[in-house]
Amino acid sequence: MRKDPITGRWVIIATGRAKRPSDFIRQPVTLSKPAACPFDYGNEAKTPPEILAYRNSGGRDEPGWRVRVVPNKFPALGIEGELNRQGDGMYDKMNAIGAHEVIVETPDHAATLGEMPERQIEEVLWAFKERVNDLKKDRRFRHMVLFRNHGAAAGASLEHPHSQLIALPVVPSSVKAEVDGAQRYFEQKERCIFCDIVRQESAAGARLVTETDRFLVIQPYAPRFPFETWILPKGHGSHFEDADAPTLQNLAWILRTTVKKLEKVLERPAYNLIVHTAPVQEAPLDYYHWRVTIVPTLTKAAGFEWGTDFYINPTPPEESAKFLREAGLE
């Protein structure tokens, strides 16, 4: 059993009969190009009007864009109105005010993150940064969730490459738990826990997948899921949206390479990607450090897990790191 140093969550890591990539029931994500994808060129009228686009040609809501950001057609939260916080007997409620946007990453319906040109991924990251910086001006929004579901098994309802951004009027409890855990560590050690992880993992190497001058890709010490992957910036920074141009450029390369490795070792799995970043109204924090995590969909959480937040992981991170390190890319 290993303890996640940030949240204090214990996980059971299988030893002995560890699962190898071929032991998982794998369902490669395949394309079934639909007749009319709302994110393809020419179908711009099928989405709400665009919020942002990087274009080669064309006007607003016309073809010619490279990256296009639109409101989610079925948003989980509404952008208009007051939060109107109120009691309800012993309970508390408020209006679900927030933003829910879709970042269409490319006009190419069949592109994948592992095959997109690096420059394309870099532009997607710039769109992330630009949208967060715009939305954070609205002081009702406390946290931004940037995520990407790839494949139906990972919850993607549209196959055209896209990410999502949700601006929330509250800080989710798991984000609060991470930030609080990192703060406690800082109070004790006067060092950022993530910077310590970067140093230890780079030196140890057993859980290391890739290292560049700006990033470390690791399998974390106490992962909840097999092949759970963290992409950690080596330089300290609490907010993703403050990352500079060379960092985003290197992140694009790292994302592409990492997804390629996962696709090679696990046969094009479905996956979820999340940008973990500090709550957006906070000033830069000494004790928190943004990162990207990718979790391939290989296991199904059952009653035990959701009831207790206690996970059994059948693959030690040292094993998965080895498979990913050894996945040579052409």
Add this chain to the structure above:
Amino acid sequence: MRKDPITGRWVIIATGRAKRPSDFIRQPVTLSKPAACPFDYGNEAKTPPEILAYRNSGGRDEPGWRVRVVPNKFPALGIEGELNRQGDGMYDKMNAIGAHEVIVETPDHAATLGEMPERQIEEVLWAFKERVNDLKKDRRFRHMVLFRNHGAAAGASLEHPHSQLIALPVVPSSVKAEVDGAQRYFEQKERCIFCDIVRQESAAGARLVTETDRFLVIQPYAPRFPFETWILPKGHGSHFEDADAPTLQNLAWILRTTVKKLEKVLERPAYNLIVHTAPVQEAPLDYYHWRVTIVPTLTKAAGFEWGTDFYINPTPPEESAKFLREAGLE
């Protein structure tokens, strides 16, 4: 948006286009009786030797039992050895010492909780109680997770009716969050938060499914999942294993009725059932209150949810409560 009063977790509850039972993709759990189920009569040798059995006839590991408890053949934790807590650089680890037992609930392979005789369910609950009380003598064990996965979609790998008990050497983080949240409420109000919920829900009625002299079945105020169901004892008690005979008898009736209602409204869904109870080495707590929760498998958590512990629930609990209340049972 509504706030869970115990943990402080916010959830988005859909209004307007709320999902009705028929809107979910339902996959009724069906039986595909295998040739040789290890939990059927005559196959007792296919499991490890039994720990406990209630019998009509037969000797140890022979047919004739009504309820049978055996060690899990592929346990997540081992019962032998020392915890051996130690550091690993900046990290912490220990041996995965614990118990993992299977409660075979009936010799009838095709029985379901909604159709089993009440007396049978009561005996299963007695087996739960007896096993927890036995295992808690081992002071290495801090928490007991009692759960039941029904149907492959809910993670059940064997279809023969069974529950599981896992004894852990740590208190899982979500249990700690609940207990701490309840304690904070008690410090402020000098009342148990669950007792307050019982009073408010019984008086309000909008989220009430069933009420007996000993239990309240409700759809909670801020459920993470559609048709998430809580079975709350009306009398205060922090530990399930301290429940007395009339309570377990009534709980058996309530469980049967509740599962029957869920099966009627949702067409025999897969589900997870969990007993939430206080950490086992604690003396009785004024501020915590045990309960049973049932979550039918209707939605799939995607990237957004696991990354943030922030949930969007498409069905208001007032709606699901109405469907369950109106599900007349013959």
